[in-house]
Amino acid sequence: MIDTHSHILPGLDDGAKTIADSLGIVRQLVHSGFTTLIATPHVMEGRDFLSPEEILAAVEQLRKHVAEEEILVEIWPGAENYISPDLGKWAGEGKLMTLGNTGKYLLLELPMLEIPQYTEQVLFDLQVQGLTPVLAHPERNRGLIERPEYLVEWANKGVLFQMNLRSLSGRYGPEAQELAERMLRSGLIHFVGSDAHRISQEDGVYLKGLGSVKETAGEEGFREVTLENPRAVLTGEGLMGGREYFLHQPNKKKKRRFWELFRR
Numbered sequence: 156m157i158d159t160h161s162h163i164l165p166g167l168d169d170g171a172k173t174i175a176d177s178l179g180i181v182r183q184l185v186h187s188g189f190t191t192l193i194a195t196p197h198v199m200e201g202r203d204f205l206s207p208e209e210i211l212a213a214v215e216q217l218r219k220h221v222a223e224e225e226i227l228v229e230i231w232p233g234a235e236n237y238i239s240p241d242l243g244k245w246a247g248e249g250k251l252m253t254l255g256n257t258g259k260y261l262l263l264e265l266p267m268l269e270i271p272q273y274t275e276q277v278l279f280d281l282q283v284q285g286l287t288p289v290l291a292h293p294e295r296n297r298g299l300i301e302r303p304e305y306l307v308e309w310a311n312k313g314v315l316f317q318m319n320l321r322s323l324s325g326r327y328g329p330e331a332q333e334l335a336e337r338m339l340r341s342g343l344i345h346f347v348g349s350d351a352h353r354i355s356q357e358d359g360v361y362l363k364g365l366g367s368v369k370e371t372a373g374e375e376g377f378r379e380v381t382l383e384n385p386r387a388v389l390t391g392e393g394l395m396g397g398r399e400y401f402l403h404q405p406n407k408k409k410k411r412r413f414w415e416l417f418r419r
């Protein structure tokens with residue numbers, strides 16, 4: 156399996172601080188069944204603007220330590236780019252690290268509480284540069300929880316979505332959990348990620364998340380989001396396109412079951 160979103164590079168962002176932290180997180184992810192991790196440090200305007208060269212150097216360093224420790228895992232470069240009206244321009248100037256450094260898919264993040272008014276322009280600007288935008292954990296965004304119709308609109312324009320493994324267990328609240336579940340059931344999730352920032356104190360948290368993904372998306376859906384889609388990204392191939400997206404209604408199964416008891 157491939158983890159599409161992680162903060163495992165030491166000292167670059169609010170994720171792993173030291174190489175010991177990095178190795179601890181990597182071990183937990185490997186024990187959960189991941190064989191490939193895409194390192195996606197936060198990149199944002201100002202002093203936190205990491206260049207592709209800095210990210211590549213940190214990936215090389217981590218790969219060396221992982222090999223020394225004989226941990227069987229592949230580490231690939233990536234970045235979680237915070238949205239800015241200039242994102243398309245920076246991409247055109249080669250200032251942004253794409254997923255797997257293939258120059259094809261760009262992971263980007265919205266602020267937690269809103270959808271900036273320039274979002275659609277930025278998505279379009281990236282596509283004009285030949286990049287496929289991959290939106291990080293849309294289920295956690297307050298604006299998208301309130302206006303999920305944007306998700307369908309954007310997906311139909313070629314935007315892809317990455318869900319956090321812990322969203323399904325309610326880690327980010329019941330609304331994020333519900334939207335994650337709805338998106339996954341609707342085939343609107345293309346990748347899953349741990350979004351790991353530190354060594355988790357919660358035993359088996361990623362395994363639990365992966366189990367919920369399988370339960371919600373089914374075997375085939377599970378393979379797509381954990382293996383086939385991210386593999387297509389890393390090899391620079393395209394994902395299966397051309398389908399029309401829609402969003403299922405929230406799952407009311409529990410309520411129906413309750414009333415069915417009275418009908419019998």
Ligand SMILES: [Fe+2]
Nearest residue numbers: 160162235350
């Ligand atoms: Fe993240």
